[in-house]
Amino acid sequence: MTATERVDLAVADLHPALGDPALTSMNFLNEVSERYPAAVSLAAGRPYEEFFDLAAVHRHLDTFHRHLVDDLGHRPEQARRLLLQYGRTKGIVHHLIARNLAVDEGITVDGEDIVVTVGCQEAMFLVLRALRAGPTDVLLAVAPTYVGLTGAARLVDLPVWPVAGGPSGIDLADLAAQVRRARAAGLRPRACYLMPDFANPSGVSIDTAHRRRLLELAGQEELLLLEDNPYGLFPVDDGSRPPTLKALDTGRRVVYLGSFAKTVLPGARVGYVVADQRVAGPDGRVGPFADQLAMIKSMVTVNTSPIAQAVIGGRLLEHGCSLVAANTRERSAYTRNLRHLVAGLARRFPPGADGAAAVRWTVPAGGFFVVVTVPFPVDDALLDRSARDHGVLWTPMAHFYDDTAPVHALRLSVSAVTPEQIDVGLDRLAALITDERARRAG
Numbered sequence: 001m002t003a004t005e006r007v008d009l010a011v012a013d014l015h016p017a018l019g020d021p022a023l024t025s026m027n028f029l030n031e032v033s034e035r036y037p038a039a040v041s042l043a044a045g046r047p048y049e050e051f052f053d054l055a056a057v058h059r060h061l062d063t064f065h066r067h068l069v070d071d072l073g074h075r076p077e078q079a080r081r082l083l084l085q086y087g088r089t090k091g092i093v094h095h096l097i098a099r100n101l102a103v104d105e106g107i108t109v110d111g112e113d114i115v116v117t118v119g120c121q122e123a124m125f126l127v128l129r130a131l132r133a134g135p136t137d138v139l140l141a142v143a144p145t146y147v148g149l150t151g152a153a154r155l156v157d158l159p160v161w162p163v164a165g166g167p168s169g170i171d172l173a174d175l176a177a178q179v180r181r182a183r184a185a186g187l188r189p190r191a192c193y194l195m196p197d198f199a200n201p202s203g204v205s206i207d208t209a210h211r212r213r214l215l216e217l218a219g220q221e222e223l224l225l226l227e228d229n230p231y232g233l234f235p236v237d238d239g240s241r242p243p244t245l246k247a248l249d250t251g252r253r254v255v256y257l258g259s260f261a262k263t264v265l266p267g268a269r270v271g272y273v274v275a276d277q278r279v280a281g282p283d284g285r286v287g288p289f290a291d292q293l294a295m296i297k298s299m300v301t302v303n304t305s306p307i308a309q310a311v312i313g314g315r316l317l318e319h320g321c322s323l324v325a326a327n328t329r330e331r332s333a334y335t336r337n338l339r340h341l342v343a344g345l346a347r348r349f350p351p352g353a354d355g356a357a358a359v360r361w362t363v364p365a366g367g368f369f370v371v372v373t374v375p376f377p378v379d380d381a382l383l384d385r386s387a388r389d390h391g392v393l394w395t396p397m398a399h400f401y402d403d404t405a406p407v408h409a410l411r412l413s414v415s416a417v418t419p420e421q422i423d424v425g426l427d428r429l430a431a432l433i434t435d436e437r438a439r440r441a442g
């Protein structure tokens with residue numbers, strides 16, 4: 001837009017979330033990568049594209065169609081209507097999601113407690129919209145946190161209070177303290193959002209004993225937990241996976257957020273939420289929280305594309321509803337890349353003469369992300385310089401904190417690159433770090 005172009009609306013007159021860093025973050029990162037298309041991207045948390053297969057999409061659709069007719073007994077015209085017409089707000093693959101959760105996660109859930117959504121992002125939005133009842137409501141979230149959560153909270157005017165993550169994944173003493181502090185200030189903490197498995201961006205996972213303690217605390221404090229789990233299926237080397245919070249949840253404390261973006265196809269835009277909490281409606285009838293979420297969904301996206309759901313459903317059916325089984329190749333590619341990245345960092349940043357390292361990094365047990373700590377603050381200007389002068393992209397960790405304090409760390413992602421690209425990217429990152437240290441020293 002030019003300076004002389006006529007302006008019809010002022011952003012100051014639109015929702016206050018517009019222009020907020022949480023909402024502009026994703027656009028900024030996309031813009032940088034568009035401006036420097038030749039740069040190696042260790043920024044994108046996208047799944048590996050080499051396994052995408054258009055022919056398989058057609059097959060999945062056919063598989064689900066046959067399932068409707070052969071397994072569920074629909075007449076051909078009913079099956080056609082289910083796939084092509086407006087449909088059930090809560091979705092048409094809920095029974096397969098319930099089976100998937102039983103097979104892969106040991107979670108027992110009634111299909112009626114599930115809402116199939118337009119990606120996990122919509123699921124987060126629906127839950128936050130429902131929970132934000134008034135101006136005293138706040139959301140707790142383990143920091144650093146996924147920016148899509150912070151942005152969704154902004155859009156529903158729900159303040160986000162950080163809870164310390166730390167090496168255990170969630171600092172329970174801090175969680176209890178934040179709950180108390182909020183209540184003492186007359187506020188109502190509605191829930192705590194977290195990713196117990198290979199979190200984005202920290203890569204940290206919570207061990208089983210700590211999960212149990214968290215559930216106990218949530219029970220004592222009567223707090224809901226929003227468990228987001230897009231990366232749990234990707235442990236290094238098929239390593240063991242602790243039970244999800246939802247699998248351990250005997251008191252309906254956990255709202256479980258699921259995504260098929262990383263385990264099937266991001267382009268399908270299908271996710272879901274398991275919301276089995278009982279809610280008494282205005283008529284006194286008790287139903288699942290999922291029904292309230294569906295009411296909101298009916299006014300946001302009406303229903304999730306049945307064609308997209310069918311693609312997901314077909315993929316599930318072709319693997320006995322196990323995404324663990326469906327993602328063998330993906331798991332080994334991510335394992336290979338994570339190993340390669342960590343080894344590459346160790347080669348390029350050996351400890352100094354005193355044994356201390358100026359550059360440090362995490363070694364996650366799975367997932368897509370490694371956090372690199374450097375001896376200077378990492379901001380958007382440095383990312384721009386990195387892309388322009390060195391041809392490598394990454395994500396400033398500052399984007400995952402809901403304040404303006406400087407952060408001396410960046411996030412690298414291994415999911416959408418080859419080992420060769422990792423090598424090139426790390427060489428360029430090392431050059432950037434050398435330059436930046438020299439610039440600051442001189």
Ligand SMILES: Cc1ncc(COP(=O)(O)O)c(C=O)c1O
Binds near residue numbers: 270
């Ligand atoms: C932690 C987390 N939650 C949710 C999402 C969004 O998932 P979806 O693509 O299904 O909307 C992402 C995507 O990167 C994510 O990292």
